[in-house]
Amino acid sequence: MAVLRRVTSFAKRLAHVVAKPMKGDSGRGGMVVHPYRGYGSQRQVFLMGRVFHQAALGRAIPRRGMLRDTADIVRRIARRGLNQAHIHIRLGENTLDVVTDRDGYFYAHLPLNTPLPIEVSWHRAHLHVTADNEAPVRAQAEIYIPPPETDLLVISDIDDTVMYTGVADKIRMLYRLFVKKPHRRTAFPGVATLYQALHRGSTDRQERPILYVSRGPWAIYEMLEAFFQLNRIPVGPILFLREWGLTWRHPWPRRAEEHKRDLINHMLELFEDMPCILIGDSGQHDPEVYADIVKAYPDRIKAVYIRRVDKKPAREKAIQKLRDDISYTQCDLVLAPDSTLMAEHAYSQGEISAWGVEAVRRDVDEHIKAENEK
Template identity: 75%
Template sequence: MMVQPYRGYGSRTRVFLMGRVFRQARLGRMIPRRGMLRDTADVVRRIARRGYADARVEIRLGDNSVAVTTDRDGYFDAQLAIAYPLPEGVAWHRADLVVTAGSEPPVQASVDVFVALPETDLMVISDIDDTVMYTGVADKLRMLYRLFVEKPHRRTAFSGAASLYQALHRGAEGHAQRPIIYVSRGPWAIYEVLETFFQLNHIPVGPILFMREWGISLRHPWPRRAEDHKRDLIARMLALFDEMPCILIGDSGQHDPEIYTQIVEANPDRIKAIYIRRVDDKPDRERAIQRLRDQIRHTSCELVLAPDSNLMAEHAYANGYISSHGVEAVRRDIADCKNDPA
């Protein structure tokens, strides 16, 4: 039995923490430590994990605690009320977990939890697939290969993305520690891969949230639609970080512009900007996004369709969301990438 908590998030009054308890096959002695056979075995182990239902998960954060039970797939979703204040002036905190199930010996784990500081002026909610990292969701076979098989160091971050997210995290003054929450269309099985990818590419860490477990089967080999889940997830974030302004970042390839526009219409004073990375040159798609831009023109939010991270950074700087050092870092990284395409 193993427990994998996912990085948590919350406010000074509530914290959310998710994870999974599962069984995973051991690697045999004949499996080498490196190479294609090891990579294949790791992929198979992640996909073939069996969730441990009805396991008890005790969570402690400072002097606050809660106990939850895993569902039939082994997942737990805990909400912890902060009755005892956490240390002041600190955004990242450590939560400790103890998992017990039947006759199994208890399993302990710990995980980081991001709690926004009271003075935080802005939060960022960003898609991952084809927004931070090239996935190619339009080509489902290649997407599945990249999601499950491709190693973190071989995955491609869009040029300037790391600098843009660093600038948004630090803010106009350079020390804001804003929350950045990432959402993905992928399954929870690739969580570790994305964690490593973010570290390798110096992208600011933050809670990584997935829409749902895919539930892939032979009858339904493709993931279920996630638009409603994504909309509900963003609404949950807005409710948690009460009245905090927000920037939404996504791509033009799927339904991000439509979902984000609906979010703006429901929260016209909360969303300050929508940044959409243009991932294709389809005129019909650009016209559709232009109509969405016109649809929210009466609000304080501007939808920016950008071919690269530079245009997003320039808009963010012009509106006081990032510093001059931040926008220069994005420009420099994009220029370096063009000069050294390898």
């Protein structure tokens, strides 16, 4: 009976999370727009999102509960991206008009001909969306622009890099993401202090941008925000690579490697000559994707930090070969068993302060001590 209760609880929570993106229309249906957080430089910004048409909720369906979640899941599966929807984007005095592609996605590269205030990093874009036979919709999107004096960009994976998700074990990953509460989806020891140190730089007073990419779906966005806040991890735009394919045509997640490579290329192009550090894990394709990025930008990628999430000899040998392949560049590929080695390398390169590396060591040591006392 206890097992049945856990399975039932898992199913209910999973259903609620999958249904959550449908709650915003209060069951009315029609056209909706889901903008992602944007990012950019003082010269241009990048913003993407998706426009849908979704069915209305039947009057007999209750406002909450499993029946409502089930109905919203059906609506989510049946919704369709709106082709050729028109999006008017305004950011300060800068404007741009774009249209959605056949799947309802829009991609906007907005030149900043009129400068934005440099004393703030987060800006708000206003969207006005129209489409044939649909009521117009207004929405807002947050745009992150780092300060002009920024000297380093950090791009990090999330899954099995910042937090335990068990990507290699799909059932465990789903359990961690959809059943455990955010504060129990444990961050790797030392991650918070490492990312704080990278954010503050060698002077402890800088405000470097940290941009995150994930293999996860848009549905877990709120969970990740709560996780970052609870673990005191510097927040940046969380860029989901793909829909998880909840449509009749694509019932399974799409491959992520090309999407990740494209997103990182976009970031590097937007931030032009700014040096960069890439952080990922050894479990999936991060080392291969990052090595390709290093080859494309040999003078800009200062380091690649790969968290070792397993001890398979064949995988370590493959990563060693990637390290050899990029040895002609100035980039170091560091395969690290914990956050301490990453911090020590960053300190040796002058990227974080002595206080920062000591904070990481202390956090990792305290975790090891607590584990040994169990």
